[in-house]
Amino acid sequence: MSTLLPELAARSMPHLMLAPIVLPLFTATLTLLMREERQRVKLGLNIASTALGLLIxxxxxxxAHEASTPAGxxxxxxGNWAAPFGIVLVLDRLSALMLVLTSTIALCAIVFAGTRWHRAGVHFHTLYQLQLMGLAGAFLTGDLFNLFVFFEIMLAxxxxxxxxxxxxxxxxxxxxYIAINLxxxxxxxxxxxxxxxxxxxxNMADxxxxxxxxxxQDLGLLHAAAAILATAFLIKAAVWPLNFWLVPAYSAATxxxxxLFAVMTKVGIYTLLRLWTLMFGSEAGASALFGGxxxxxxxxxxxxxxxIGMMASQRPVHQAGFAALLSSGTVLAAxxxxQNQLTAAMLYYLPGSTLAIAALFLLADLIERWRTDGTALRADDGDEAPFLTPELVPRPGLNLDDEEEVLVGRAIPAAAALLGLAWLMSTLVIAGLPPLSGFVxxxxxLSALLNPLGLGSSAGVQPGAAGWTLLALLIATGLLSLMALTRAGMRNFWAASERLAPRLHVLEGLPVAALLAACVALTLGAGPVMRFTEAAANALHAPDTYIRxxxxxxxxxxxAPAPVPPAVGLTPGAAR
Structure with missing residues (x-):
């Protein structure tokens, strides 16, 4: 019995790889079949499914990280067809890390949406689960065409x-947003x-x-095809100058x-990293490190x-959008x-910065509602809108909660202090200041750039002038983001002495606290997490294991097919 349970678990784990795709699809189907009036049931189902997805x-x-799993x-x-002819799902440390990151942010976002935003339109919960399905499929698929299918599900x-x-x-x-993504x-x-x-x-491995x-004679055509494909991913990753759409779109969203969209730009980065290390690694012959x-x-x-965009922005939600660009640029440049050591450090930086940016989007909504005291509705062409936004005009009769209260949520103790502390922690992570994960x-x-030939380093591109440029940018962009977010914090907190205390629902403060607690957990567990990212980076830069x-x-x-009995009246040798 002691050996039976681990054996059963080992056999069932590969089938569990389907769950991140099938579970949100099943939940989306259920919520689509329910009437729109059953919002509470839909919300509960959405939260339960997302929480289960996080556990999975x-x-x-x-x-993936167990020693018993070959190379993770x-x-x-x-369909039980061998690659490259059949569709294949592949789980390694990198894809597992992205799944956990996506599920964490998704759970916090849906809890936050449960206070009011999920009721601002129809089919929110169905679309939300389909979004999670597309994200999970993009991280797990090992086939380029199926990657396109999951991308389209995610984008739709x-x-x-x-x-x-x-x-x-x-x-x-x-x-x-639709035009650029099409x-x-x-x-x-x-x-x-x-x-x-x-x-x-x-098939990616093939x-x-x-x-x-x-x-x-075909290398030029191969490189042209890779460049066209990379351009598509660079657009989705919002890389300059193809990123003019991101800040207006993300700041207009609820x-x-x-x-949740804070993860979307990382999908393009993930795909570029996956395909580039597979197709143009150091063992790709004449195409080695093409496009680096x-x-x-x-x-x-x-x-x-x-x-620079963060410095030029005045609204917190715009600063959150530019922070997403800063994070994506840092990850892509590294x-x-x-080099595997630099890639390992980048993979440690990626989840912490994404969590902080997601928290910043939620904080921006709370701060802007506090700035307007949360007592008004927006007017578009003279019509009342069923949601709260920063551009507000007074409107009577707003009843968004069950007790017919105008303000959304209940006042929680020291709400302004909670917002201020959360803003400070987000600033530290994004700017890369101690003691949180952004600094680590x-x-x-910086250590990998200053010591490119350190223990365990792969060949890659020797830093040189590019390395010193990235080193200077890591410091300079951290300083600029610190100045921008500190200035915004002073304007919204220190200069708000005459403002009424904010009224926050517990379910609005809890997701923000959970996202920042995850950043703290990354800091406290920096050693094990860094060893995990080092293993993931080593596997990326040694693609033979993936291919095999x-x-x-x-x-x-x-x-085995059952034996066919001989015909009646004939000997076995005479039966045809």
Whole structure:
């Protein structure tokens, strides 16, 4: 019995890889079948499903990191067809980390939305779960075409979530967002089609196997296809100068949707990192490290653009959008060097900065409502809107909670102190100041840049001038973001002495506290987390393990066919 349970768990874990995709699909179907009047039931179902998804993601992360799992890899052959012919799901440390990050932010965002925002439009819960399905599928798939399918599911849901709550600003920004993402999807299809024409496959592991074998006369076409595909991902990652759409779109979205969208830009970064290390790693022959300089340059320009945008912004929600650009640029620039120690530090920095940005989107909503005392409705073309926004005019008869109170939520003790402390912690993480995880991540990246030939470092691109530029940008952008967020904090807290105390629902303060508590947990567990990210980075920069695990995965053998009995009256040898 003592050995039976671990054996059963080991056999069931690969099937659990389907759960992050199937669970939100099932929940979305249930909520779609329910009447819109049953908002409480939908909310409870959404929260329960998202919480269960977080537990599953944590279990998968633990499984991927176990020593008994070969190289932290899990391969699931859907349809029981071997790669590269069948659809395959692949779980490693990086994809498991992204699943946990997505589920954590999603749970906090839906709890925050439960106080009021989920009632601002129709089909919110269905779209929310479809968004989670698309995100999980993008992180788990091992096939380029299925990556496109999950991207489109994710984007289709995000179109509805961005427009949730209606209003002129959301519609205008939403149309721009839809147009730019449709263009990116077209580039995705063009690049994938060209890759298929050159290599004859769309399986990621098989692509990595085929790239070194491409004929010299076809290298130009291969690189052009990769560049077109990368452009699509760079648009989705909001890299300068392709990021003009992000801040207007994210700031127009409702607060919980903006918090969830903080993960969206990281999907493009994740895909670039996954495909670049697989197809153009150090073992790719003539194509080794192709495009690395472009990734570094684009990332650094995005860092500068994001930091300057934060300085130029006055509204907290705009600063949160530019902070998302700064985080994406930092991650992309570090990834472009192709060094495992720098990649490991970047992977530690990524979840902490994303959690802090999600908290900043939620805080921006609370602060802007406090600035207007939360007692008014927005007027668009003379019509009352069923939600609260910063551009407000007095309106009577606003009853958004069950006790017919005008203000949303109940006053909790020291609400202003909670907002101020949360803003301070978010500032420390985003600016990279001690003692929180932002400082640990940036310090690790600086150490990798200053000691590029340290123990365990891979070849990659030697820092040189690019390394010193990134080092200066890490310090300068941290200083600029510190100045911008500190100035905003002084304006919203210290200069607000005549303002009434904010009234916050417990379920509004709890998600913000949980997101920042996760940043604290990353800091306290910096040693184990850094060892995890080092293992993930080593696996990324040694893609042979990934390739072998996927291409050598065997279908599950079916039951043996029953023997056919001989015909009556004939001997076994005479039966045909």
């Amino acid at each position: 993601a944590v279990a998968l992360l633990g499984w 890899m899990g391969v699931y052959l859907q 849901a995000s179109y509805g979530l961005l427009l949730h709550g209606s209003g002129r600003a959301r519609v205008q920004s939403g149309l721009h 263009a990116a999807s077209s580039l995705f299809l063009i690049g994938a089609s060209m890759l298929y024409g050159i290599t004859g496959t769309l 692509l990595a196997r085929c790239v070194p074998l491409v004929a010299p 607060a919980p949707v903006g918090a 300089a472009w990734l570094m340059g684009a990332g650094m320009l995005t860092m500068a653009f994001g930091a 990834a472009g060097f192709g 991540g940036k310090f690790a990246m 695990a996927v291409l050598q995965a065997q279908p599950v053998a079916g039951p």
